[in-house]
Amino acid sequence: MSGSNNPALTSILVANRGEIACRVMRTAKAMGLTTVAVHSATDRNARHVREADIAVDLGGSKAADSYLQIDKLIAAAKSSSAQAIHPGYGFLSENAAFARAVEQAGLVFLGPPASAIDAMGSKSAAKSLMETAGVPLVPGYHGEAQDAATFREAAARIGYPVLLKATAGGGGKGMKVVEREEDLAEALASAQREARSSFGDSRMLVEKYVLKPRHVEIQVFADQHGHCLYLNERDCSIQRRHQKVVEEAPAPGLSAELRRAMGEAAVRAAQTIGYVGAGTVEFLLDARGEFFFMEMNTRLQVEHPVTEAITGLDLVAWQIRVAQGAPLPITQEQVPLNGHAIEVRLYAEDPVNDFLPATGTLQVYRESTPGPGRRVDSGVTEGDEVSPFYDPMLGKLIAWGENREQARLRLLAMLDEFAVGGLRTNLGFVRRIVAHPAFAEAELDTGFIPRYQADLLPAAQGLSEDFWQAAAQAYRQSTSNSRRDDDPHSPWATANGMRLGLPSEVDVYLSCGGETRKVQLRGAANDQVQLRGEQLTLQHDDVRRHSLAIRQGDTLYLRWQGELHAVQRVDPIAAVEASHTQQGGLSAPMNGSIVRVLVEVGQQVDAGAPLVVLEAMKMEHSIRASQSGTVSALYCAEGEMVSEGTVLVELTPQ
Template identity: 80%
Template sequence: MISTLLVANRGEIACRVMRTAKALGLTTVAVHSAVDHNARHVREADIAVDLGGAKPADSYLLIDKLIAAAKASGAQAIHPGYGFLSENAGFARAIEAAGLIFLGPPASAIDAMGSKSAAKALMETAGVPLVPGYHGEAQDLETFRAASEVIGYPVLLKAAAGGGGKGMKVVEREADLDEALASAQREALSSFGDARMLVEKYVLKPRHVEIQVFADSHGNCLYLNERDCSIQRRHQKVVEEAPAPGLTPELRRAMGEAAVKAAQAIGYVGAGTVEFLLDARGQFFFMEMNTRLQVEHPVTEAITGLDLVAWQIRVARGEALPINQEQVPLHGHAIEVRLYAEDPAQDFLPASGTLKLYREAAAGPGRRVDSGVAEGDEVSPFYDPMLAKLIAWGETREEARQRLLAMLGETAVGGFRTNLGFLQRILAHPAFAAAELDTGFIPRHEAQLLPAPTELPAAFWELAGEAMLQSDAQRARADDPHSPWSGNSGWRACGPAEIDLHLQCNAENHLLHLRHNGQSRAILRNEQLVVESDGLRRQHLAIRRGNSLFLEWQGDLLDVQRVDPIAEVEASHHQHGGMTAPMNGSIVRVLVEVGQQVEAGTALVVLEAMKMEHSIRAAHAGTVKALFCAEGDMVSEGSALVELGEA
């Protein structure tokens, strides 16, 4: 019997699992690190257990603490979510040994498919086509160098024990293999506790199509249609949809039956995903099997009307699947996007900090938001930067696309950079509307999706000035509603008012001269700046939070603030040649010494944030004059790391 369920995860997936568990009448238990003590998944749980620590290795990856938390809370079962220990066979065995129920496949299935190398060997025996690669036990550099020469560059290094783009590197030439392998191994060890790697041919212009499978303990196994996950950056999915556009019923059946065959071959139980590369000729190649619930499972739920977490709980209770293959529904089309705390303009560097503003799209028919944060929460540098998933369903793909665009337009996030505008540009792109999908979509359309930063135009600053003044006036009226200045007539005792505003946005400072005579072309009403010009009326979201005014401009929500120009000059203390941390994180490697000569582009320091590594490189050739960090240090965004002098 399962009456109390512990979710051994955090963020969005923990909230999503608990939502279904509560609907089924279960008591929910959250676990959390020290920095997550007030996180949303903790607030929503019936019971919460503190694991301590901050990094995953000190909290969410500690099997003994998770088992102890389950026993202390009275939980009979543990749901692993995704990431962390969700595909760790040792975790599944420890849960079973403790007399608890694991909401996942048997440990033997994780052993067989949780390792990409073992999975590929199994598929080769089963006759499923494989991408050429090396999946052996030897892990030294020379082995990978020899294998890469045989396969032919470019090659793809992948963590054998994980997914989600962690521990994955594309290597274009032999000279880059050493550094890429070492970095991928460190990322894999940090994220999954396992540094083993494999290497395979990097297939050009493939589609990433995966099959959702589900099996029970009575020998039943079926596939719940497929998902296209081709829109990716850094080998991490950004947009997912179901069904995959353009698949014929025959190809869907062939891929589905191959996926079921793979699951049955290892005695699989529960939810799993078999991932394939699909080329333009309709040939598919096995990539890997994820022995867990996927991030993108909501699109499958949308087109089938099924709750996959509820199925996981029922299968764990020993129940049989409620339908057979012929009864699997396929209604309409669904698209999901992942909202990340990251800066697309800076190579998708993850961001962290306080969510000054967080507003989700309205729920309703065909609209779903799965999130793990709320306004005021802290987004930590220790974990994955995903904030939420937005899912839209429609009778047709175009209806789903338009609905999701509307949902993104209603979403507001402030406090740090996000990929919100980037997602809107993807969905609005003609190639996406035409379903011209492959894993090279983002690089191919980079000019439109990631336009080069330009200075904000005068029209923006004029709107920002109007919005700031009206927002200031509204705040003043709220403080003293009986003041004679609380009216909105624009009356002044001494004629038109002239105001100088020093504003800052996107690291740009702007001095704005405003002359007011009570006739403004913009009105701030209900957090919308309404602008009339040349007979057209437009609305811009304008939300005030503290000293920040978040103003919508061309799809992006920009943070506008008043600044003191004198204080700005006094605060400018960075030395020439100083290299600073682009985000909060921890120093995992210092690659240079004081006095060392370096060339432009040389890696100086490796910073780990959001479970991924980022190299801080020399902007120019020079001499290392000073080091302000050491391996193991925690640093804040903007902290000085290295001072680089002239050559």
């Protein structure tokens, strides 16, 4: 961020995509600024492009060919006459070379100085700084040597389990928990590849994996005049694979004294490196109230809306004003802390299938009704494509209340109203987290999801007869072309099941969730289920219930017991059970690119052996042998893009 004599800004370019690009542009527009979006070829029609005043095509599909190209971003700013660049989060937001290039081009970087990014951009260097400053650290190795032997020796000294982390990383990328020495080499190689793919830097550190910790972070903000303050804290303990899923502010159960101690430590950390702008200092907090420095994120965080909710501040507006040389408008004593806020992240992923990223078209996308204490930050709309090239987060739901329970109940209501169809999401999963009694009691630590996995990922249950009856009636009533155009007044103009002297009867064949069912509708069933618009009314005795039912093409999306189900009509004569897998074949679980082929034809492998490594949405996924056998055929090569369901390896059982 350049000096305090910056001219007043009139336009900014957002070097990012998705919900953060839309969120930054929302504030920029409110401040009267012209907004410039950049996009890859894949994102040509994305929401952030549609909402910008100006859009510049970067070309390419992968991030490495578009959003990570510094020269292209600088050229886009120049060609669009943008005066400043906001990096968002992810991509180049914590890249010191990018910050320098922006400033050298005569533009304003809406982030910290490059020197501050350098100081904290390497987790190893940051921990050394904090050690010098007397901030407690988790035992670990943060040195320059990156060979496997060094990490094996360090892990043995620290004691298993250990945590491998990319020094330039974030968002759970390039991070692996290793329980045993024999798993270290493979985990290290995989983490290094993920780090190189996501950040262009494969360097790693290793530290003790602390059991049952809470993840509490402090939001700091500094201006160009030497002032720095902390805007309270956030609890981000609900995580899976080190990726935050639920965040809240303030942290439940944190005393005023501990808040002040952590806040002051965070401010010292920021001032030590001459920080300017928005940043977050992350700590591990144990049950005894001791906290350990983890890292500093030199950017705006995904979870910043909960801080905005309890303070009433707009952090993006602060970023823009501070970049122009304005001082912080309040003192530490004036920082508000009103009520409680909780945020959940909505991902395109399949919780049942090990949270594999999901791709496809958003056939249905309906956000929660806006209102007091309700906020949705999203980067998609109905009809958008979710590609395999980027992070699978669709958006965030944020609820505020006068206390934590009010915020929690308000968030549950928002989740009940939200609807996504066409691909799998974690919507039901995060709802079960927020509804869980342990979450309601604020029993928070990073082991929450594994501990309550049976509750959060319950075994699939068959759909009830009531569901099939409601689905059949809703599907039938939503059919717009059921009346004959040539003779609309004929008693046979509609397939209503009319029978002379008998109750009407219709057989409807439907499929949903891999199950096919013949549903027999009789007589007065129409009186029990009515579809008006997209509202399905179900009446049993004197009780009426309403649900969502959306017809999109040949598919009816019906919300039932909190889940949105895709229902389709089946032709019983033409239906043929198709097999989509070959005997012994192993297929791609999602769209992605092949980064490594670990076997060759004729090779014998043991059950569980890795065969192929697939990269999708910046994460690596190993395709492993389901049983011992011989590789009889390979249908993929390194660097090749493959679609979900494509057979990659054929294995002949031993």
